[in-house]
Amino acid sequence: MALLFDLSPVPSLPIHGNEARFPVHRIYCIGRNYADHAKEMGAQTVSRANPVFFMKPADAIVPGGGDVPYPSATHDLHHEVEMVAALAKGGRDIDAAHALECVFGYGVGLDLTRRDLQAAMKAKGMPWDIAKGFDASAPVSALRQASEVGHPSHAELSLTVNGETRQRADIADMIFPLPDIVAELSKLFELKPGDLIFTGTPAGVGPLVRGDGFSAELHGIAMLDGYIV
Numbered sequence: 001m002a003l004l005f006d007l008s009p010v011p012s013l014p015i016h017g018n019e020a021r022f023p024v025h026r027i028y029c030i031g032r033n034y035a036d037h038a039k040e041m042g043a044q045t046v047s048r049a050n051p052v053f054f055m056k057p058a059d060a061i062v063p064g065g066g067d068v069p070y071p072s073a074t075h076d077l078h079h080e081v082e083m084v085a086a087l088a089k090g091g092r093d094i095d096a097a098h099a100l101e102c103v104f105g106y107g108v109g110l111d112l113t114r115r116d117l118q119a120a121m122k123a124k125g126m127p128w129d130i131a132k133g134f135d136a137s138a139p140v141s142a143l144r145q146a147s148e149v150g151h152p153s154h155a156e157l158s159l160t161v162n163g164e165t166r167q168r169a170d171i172a173d174m175i176f177p178l179p180d181i182v183a184e185l186s187k188l189f190e191l192k193p194g195d196l197i198f199t200g201t202p203a204g205v206g207p208l209v210r211g212d213g214f215s216a217e218l219h220g221i222a223m224l225d226g227y228i229v
């Protein structure tokens with residue numbers, strides 16, 4: 001079947017120790033997954049009853065960091081450092097006990113957010129897309145394969161901006177650990193190879209401005225460096 005025109009190449013991420021790249025299908029994100037961050041965002045109650053999911057387009061990734069353009073239409077771009085899981089298998093109604101079998105590897109990413117637009121949308125009870133799903137809103141590091149580093153349940157997650165620590169926590173503090181996120185997401189969507197999952201951010205989110213240099217790390221697994229330009 002002929003296509004009228006070619007689309008951009010499939011978005012992809014580098015993989016440590018592998019010549020091949022990881023093709024990105026969809027980007028799923030969970031919100032309010034660390035209690036201290038949910039509190040700083042003004043959530044009255046934090047519970048496991050209702051996980052908050054949203055998505056970014058696959059071509060929002062900025063593979064490996066580097067220069068990240070300051071987005072249009074905001075005066076309050078925020079950083080949210082997150083562990084990113086990359087799936088090599090998918091499915092529907094995946095049991096949490098088997099969820100990690102779907103995970104190819106791990107990276108660290110920034111869930112960049114137009115916080116002013118998010119606040120406006122929240123106030124009106126409207127969707128978050130314009131606050132979360134903009135171009136270049138998802139810088140993600142090279143991936144480290146689970147076959148190499150296992151499936152971390154504890155690891156320090158941190159972000160420095162211009163050398164100053166802004167966020168630091170342990171992924172063990174997630175309200176929904178990764179197996180639970182996969183299980184919950186797969187009730188709502190058929191997960192596919194190539195899906196990325198942003199697993200939520202701890203407290204300390206704050207503004208980024210042009211010229212800022214950031215360095216995100218999932219200790220022992222992944223690093224992401226870049227500049228807001």
Ligand code: MN
Binds near residue numbers: 080082200
């Ligand atoms: Mn986030």
